[in-house]
Amino acid sequence: MLARIPSKLFLSLPLLFSFGATPATAISEPGTTNISSPTVRVLNGTYYGTHLAKYDEDLFLGIPYAQPPVGPLRFHPPQSLNTTWDEPRNATEYSPECIGYGSSNWVLGNIVSEDCLTLNVVRPSGISPDEKLPVAVWVHGGYNIQGGALDPRYNLSFIVEQSIEAKTPIIAVSIQYRVSGWGFLFGKEILDAGSANIGFRDQRLALHWVQENIEFFGGDKEKVTLWGESAGAVGVGAQLVAYGGRDDKLFRAAITQSGGPTPSNRYSTPESWQPVYNNVTAAVGCAGANDTLACLRTVPTERLSSVFNSSTTASANWGVQIDHDMILKSGSAQLAAGEFVKVPLLTGRNFDEGTTYATRGINTTSEFLALVQSAGLDNATATTIAAMYPDIPAIGIPATLVGRPSPSEAYLGAQWKRVAAYIGDLQQHAPRRLTSQSWAKYNVSSYSYRFNVLVNGISPSIGATHFQEVAFVFHNTEGEGYKTVVSKDPFEGKPESFLELAKIMSRMWISWVVHGDPNLAGVSNTTWPEYTLEDPKNLVFDVNVTDLTYVEPDYFRAAEIKLRKRKARLDGVTFLVHDNGYDEVPQEDYEPVKRSETQQTFQVSGIHISILHSMHSTSKLPN
Known part of the structure; x- marks a missing residue:
């Protein structure tokens, strides 16, 4: 390089x-x-x-x-x-x-x-x-x-x-x-x-x-x-x-x-x-x-x-x-x-990956449904998936965008946060979870992360999008290669916490290369847990928390999806879902299925819909 x-x-x-x-x-x-x-x-x-x-x-x-x-x-x-x-x-x-x-x-x-x-x-x-x-x-x-x-x-x-x-x-x-x-x-x-x-x-x-x-x-x-x-x-x-x-x-x-x-x-x-x-x-x-x-x-x-x-x-x-x-x-x-x-595998994604891939200009639910159907799904399945991503900006991504796009960003579409959540899960978060669970299933060590930093030069409507962790991992705090007609130095004008996080991330990556364990770098107060099926967790890198890192359970969810029960409420219907086909949670932990006596799962491009719930974005869940 x-x-x-x-x-x-x-x-x-x-x-x-x-x-x-x-x-x-x-x-x-x-x-x-x-x-x-x-x-x-x-x-x-x-x-x-x-x-x-x-x-x-x-x-x-x-x-x-x-x-x-x-x-x-x-x-x-x-x-x-x-x-x-x-x-x-x-x-x-x-x-x-x-x-x-x-x-x-x-x-x-x-x-x-x-x-x-x-x-x-x-x-x-x-x-x-x-x-x-x-x-x-x-x-x-x-x-x-x-x-x-x-x-x-x-x-x-x-x-x-x-x-x-x-x-x-x-x-x-x-x-x-x-x-x-x-x-x-x-x-x-x-x-x-x-x-x-x-x-x-x-x-x-x-x-x-x-x-x-x-x-x-x-x-x-x-x-x-x-x-x-x-x-x-x-x-x-x-x-x-x-x-x-x-x-x-x-x-x-x-x-x-x-x-x-x-x-x-x-x-x-x-x-x-x-x-x-x-x-x-x-x-x-x-x-x-x-x-x-x-x-x-x-x-x-x-x-x-x-x-x-x-x-x-x-x-x-x-x-x-x-x-x-x-x-x-x-x-x-x-x-x-x-x-x-x-x-052993160290793997992860950024919170707002979907803003890189999301289709712009989606303004109505019918347009969103058509987007979901474009994956080759029948109307019933597409409707169910669309319901799992309701048009509620407060639970869409990125969280850095409050409400809907402003008039100056109307080209993004009124349902931008809904689309970005769905596409981000489909493109990035679902495959990552499948990979992490596969490593755990076969008893191979892995560590999973999520990156949540709005860097200089990136609009709040784009958020912690694709590629933005690279400068931190490389410890490129001088912004080499970013000061161009299409990008800005991600660290320019930002507080010391940005530099501190760059040190944490680069040192953890180095520790992984040297020891096969990211926790031996001696730069973080947070222990990065190994990913398991029984207790899957991610380490989150975030400049807005005191230690710049915290651990979250690996259950991305909409407001109505409860942390431990992995369920999705859809217009009064609670669907039982599996994570990638691995039913590791006892079935009695789920609430009964309403309006149906049978379990329902859906797939998009071969990925079970249960891992497409990443509406986003905060580590807090409503009760």
Whole structure:
């Protein structure tokens, strides 16, 4: 990721494309090492990096972990390096990011290229190979269509610095992987070629590189924690369920922030993707080719990129693909069967995730019902679900918005808080609870959190939304990468409690990487409980409470849902509900079902409706 170099160096760059023709080594050509430069000899040869004296860190940047995926290797699984060298090579600058489409790329003006399969290593200075420090491997997010290791918001120097100050030093690694159509194109032709899930395969090869080489940097290959946020967390989830949950000993623990093995969008099949694949081949003149995939490998980068960044791929699902090889079946099915890597997990979501995904402009109950029905539900089920999310702003999200949106924000819709609550549960909170319960069901240690902070630059109508915890976890208190035309420094103008919470969160994450226990950081008066089926709990990070943290039961609920009884009152009807199909609470604990003698459960995208009750937002429940 970004070393601790002033972000203005990157913000001043124009938007540049080094499509295909420029290899990553154009930024890291073999050269003569400065005598003061740190050097590391890995399996293929020697690299020299950069020493940051002010922070006492060594940086090794833009290191290839695979052959350039260009020409005939486009749309192929990543290929291991097949060269060695004697002369030290330059590892002092980042490689281009993988070609992507979105603000993560164009706002920062980052150079992009097809040749982008590199990683970066940030370590405390002067570490010898026998130090065996714990290792955190960061996987960036960006909806699998954008982002990269060059993003200054992911400055790994900050968290490594915190680990040094805590006297529990770690090594941090960031990886790049192909995104958008370059990494997640799918269809029958892709399946037959064994080229599905290329972006996730990139990540996996990077993990193999870490296993083979991190000891030369002073890291311990047996103490690797895989860590990601949003689409990066989905990538972590894909590694957890890959090959039926086969444990290849690539990591000993995981962290998933706002994502995981059960993303809300369904795992793709080649059949669902085929129309998009056909549209892409037609758009670039390959539809009539005998081998359309071979034809796509010959299309000029600029032309293919313009198609990927157009309405041609508007319906594409840039996510996990069922290829019956790396991914055998849906994440929820694999979790239910215990087909995941049994490593400890730290996972969580932000209170107001739904404001990132919510449909805007919903003003009436009929419009809200239509939104619920758009998931393919029949009218009766959709009506029941809609009733579970009543149009009561006081119990919707975000809590930072009092009442309904103001006239200046009327575009959000009169039922904004209702929609945000429903969508947030569907997209984020339900999958997180399913994951936490699955780990507990199979007796694997896990810890769950929720983040509730309104940062600088975010409107009260948006609240503690998606991504906002990242600056705290990274201890990016200088706001690197946030001072742009589309965002602001999250800490600017905020009280000392914001900085204190950043220290708490970053140190807890470090403690997880080092010890496999977030409670050994010595920075919080609150003990973070392990998640269990019998007593499921989350740790909440909140600058508005005295200790900045508190423990809550993991029962998100509307005003009428009681804490321990897990029920929902709907227009005089009390429905018995299950959490993800695990009926761990004795049935006699529930009140009788009215108007019906049978238990009722509902599912949306395979997730039981009982876990879609997160109307929000406060730790207090009415009696």
